[in-house]
Amino acid sequence: MKPTASFLSVAAVISFLPTTKALVGSSWTVTNVPSTGLTDITFPLTIVEADHISGYYFAQQFGFVNSRDVGYTGLQPRPNQNGKPVLHSVFSSFVAGTTTTDSNCAAGADGGPGVSCSVEWNGVYGRTYDLEVKRNGPSLWVGTAIDTVTGARIHIGSYTLPAGVGGIQSRQAGFVEWYPWNGGEPLNHCAHLPYQKTLFGHPRTTHLGSLGTQGVAYEYGDCVGQVAFRTEKLLIGGVENNCGFKGQTGL
Template identity: 35%
Template sequence: MNFSKKYMLTIGLLSFTGFCVAATPTMNWKIPSPEPVNQITFGITINAAAPVDEFYFANQFGFTGGGGIGYTGIQPTKNTKDGKRQFMVLFSSFRKDTTTNYKNCKGGADGAKAGATCRLYIPGELGDTFLFKVKKDGQLLTGTAVNTTTGREDIIGEWKVGETAGNLAVSQISWIENYKMNNSSYHLTCDNKGWPYYEVKFLPPTGNNGKFKGTISTLSKGSDACPGAITWTHDGTGTLVKGGFK
């Protein structure tokens, strides 16, 4: 998300200014589990995405004890100075009881005082599948990114929450965001300059290190700003989303 504004997504409800859930394509995910879940793995395959700072492909998660949510995901970004492809991966908390001193993290989320934001640049190529592992060990949460194509694994960050957080909740949403649109002065154009093409697949999550298989729904909607610009297909392997213009 854009770090200059304070907001967080909830299923069917927004509790912050400057953002409308109806404008954001979402998917519902859930992990049927007969026991508490303390680890979730999300997956995203990026088949196409321009090397620009504009889009966020994200997975949101909550806690059985309530309170604020967290999210983790990936943003295409500009190539390195020597022309190599890279991505930004994120692991953030919107909980008021969050603390962190991890090197990749800072206090506050999207401009708010509460929460924490952890981010890291990692190498990658189009066609790679990235796993985002969320682990809760007591009060400590660790976010890890794994490139299954190369085998590279990076800790995005770590933060602690209060004892009342409970375990990881077994349902929430995943979403696609054009975070430039959070700036009131930004005007989206329906062409390959204003909306460069992307093609990403959201995979069903798993719980407790693969012990429990989850599901992810089809996409909730297309684009209001550019009708027809987002198309998608859905089956048991996940939801493939194509957006923008070539």
Template identity: 35%
Template sequence: MLKPLLLTTLLISTVALADPQIYYTTQSPSSSGFDQIQWPVTVNTAPSTGSTYYFALQANFIGDAKSAIYMGLQPRQANKNLVIFSTFGTGTAALSPNCHSGADGGSGTSCSIQYNWKKGTPYLLTMKRNTAESTDILQVWEGYIKDTTTQQQTQIGRFTVPTTRQGLQNSSLFFDEYFPFNAGPKDPTQRVCVPYAKLLVQSPIYGFNHVSYPATKITGSRVEAGKDKCAIAAGTPNAKLTAVPNSLDYVVETGFLSNPAR
């Protein structure tokens, strides 16, 4: 039986209004950090109009904790879904034509491709350092998406970051962002009820020198920050996490108060 998780640990992240959030960790084999993270995810239900949600996994570098790197899926209208791979911070540069300077209005680099990812299909997203092309000054990082039913892998983009960032920390964060809230009313009673979305979020797999290190623990979660008027009226968050037994995986739902007949 799936177990709903509605109680949360309020942890600071770079995404203030992105709920739910899940925090993962594992043991690190190297003081210089990981050189890869893979993330399995299946979006079962999401809006097919406009630009609303962003489902993503974020990690941070050992040498610069403020310079996040993240990848995820963005549902849009039919056949125009996006896959995004980005990093915050200064000293970055795009290596692919589908990448550009800047990330979420700040410094960094962001890459995206129009990719017809399908609802109900399991995908594996990967961000990894290309050690062969990295130098003493710059690291090359690459993002990929793989359809696990066909095993076809597609590159999202490539960029460089300063070598001073080192590798990735042994923690990461899943976030479910309804980004119209970022520029919308601060008063939750004035925010629209978010549309229904449901996805299976599996725990990430870290990597170092071609060896995999699955996440070993969930250190916290959050569902309350992105409240809307439906949540205020019902007195409960309009988002929930349901644990998959014998795993670190969760079924993530948002907007279930908005669409009781889903």
């Protein structure tokens, strides 16, 4: 059967998802995007439930006009500090030639070219954080986590893309990854996946007439059908997904 255009679009997006130990994907689209790309996009993300340990990465990818490479932004649980929960937020570019002068950032992204930025704060599980990606000037991009209850803006980092790289494209995908397995898996590893439940809200932009949609989540990788995966659309907008097993630590 000849693939439809929509199938080819989804397949192209999936091909950009991490080939590491990611478990869940969820494609997103934005309508009415200019040929030069968007100058901002915001991804609502809620970690409803996850153990307060390092390991999970809940992220959204975004592509740039005139570049084959992508950026990420997302949240990661961390162990409590002084009895208080901690969240770790990431803002990365995988575009070769990306530079930064931001103290929250460093050269390189997952062992390759680009820039990675991060910050930690006493975040709240079950609270929605708006992950804002915004261009400030011709080529400087700024990542911010916005607390939707208090309005506090947490600066993640900033980087400058090479000349000629445009704005954010109209479609990409989010993912859920258990990254400790990238360095090696325990025996029967899928059965040891910790439980998580997250909400990926519809992406937003200030571009007039544009509307964002987050697609239903799907499994991929080597644990398909083995981690009690579940997903559903939310009446409030966006998609819920959960997988893994309570009491497990990934070891």
